[in-house]
Amino acid sequence: MADIRFANVTCCYAGAHEPAVSGLDLTVTDGELLALYGPPASGKSTVLRILTGLVPVTSGRVLVGGRELADPSVGPMVLVFQNYALQPSLTVLENIGLPLALQRVGKKDVAQRASDAADRVDLTGVLRRRGGTLTTGQRIRVALARALVQNPAALLLDEPLANLQPSLRSEVAELVTSAQQSLGITTVYVTEDPQEAVAIGDRVALLEAGVLREVAAPADLDAPGRGQRVRRGTQDA
């Protein structure tokens, strides 16, 4: 695990008139949960896409633990999808081990590492259950364990509460933050909701039209929603 440093990063998509991200200077410290928020089309997903290597930067540098993002010795940046992308017919253990199995890691090793990752997020009791039979809380734990099994340099969460029923959001938000804290993994958490950002982030960063407007600890922030927890019953995305 490591810190992530964006140094004057600009990203302009081919054919676009304006950069999606412009002159971004931002450090996510080792073990921190940075909540990146902003309105639609402000560049949040582009930041995640840069970190996963899906989109190249036009200028500037991204360093992870002091090394270039593209350096093969930098561990993977693992993106957790909004729907957690579990395979319903596979067991919890198989779902967690899937990224390793796809890399052709040996079966015994996959099972051992998947079981260790499951332990770390309190999933030990349900290892043989099928993905399609799990509660939402269990599903997000499986998604987190499946990220951990890859020894990630950082975890990237793209609006993980957006598809949830309002009544489940507080519970899942607490699960994510407590797992992230106990695992101490550097995390970038993207949301459109300022109140969610403030409730979840160690620090929050506001992007608008591709420009970083503010980075602050929640207590020091001027933005709306300061000090509030994720509300039950907020708008569905």
Ligand SMILES: Nc1ncnc2c1ncn2[C@@H]1O[C@H](COP(=O)(O)OP(=O)(O)OP(=O)(O)O)[C@@H](O)[C@H]1O
């Ligand atoms: N593949 C692409 N080609 C051209 N322009 C793109 C592409 N992807 C995104 N953009 C543009 O880049 C800008 C930032 O988009 P991005 O998806 O990063 O924002 P966002 O804050 O994640 O928005 P949302 O929450 O709606 O997904 C937008 O103006 C968008 O139209």
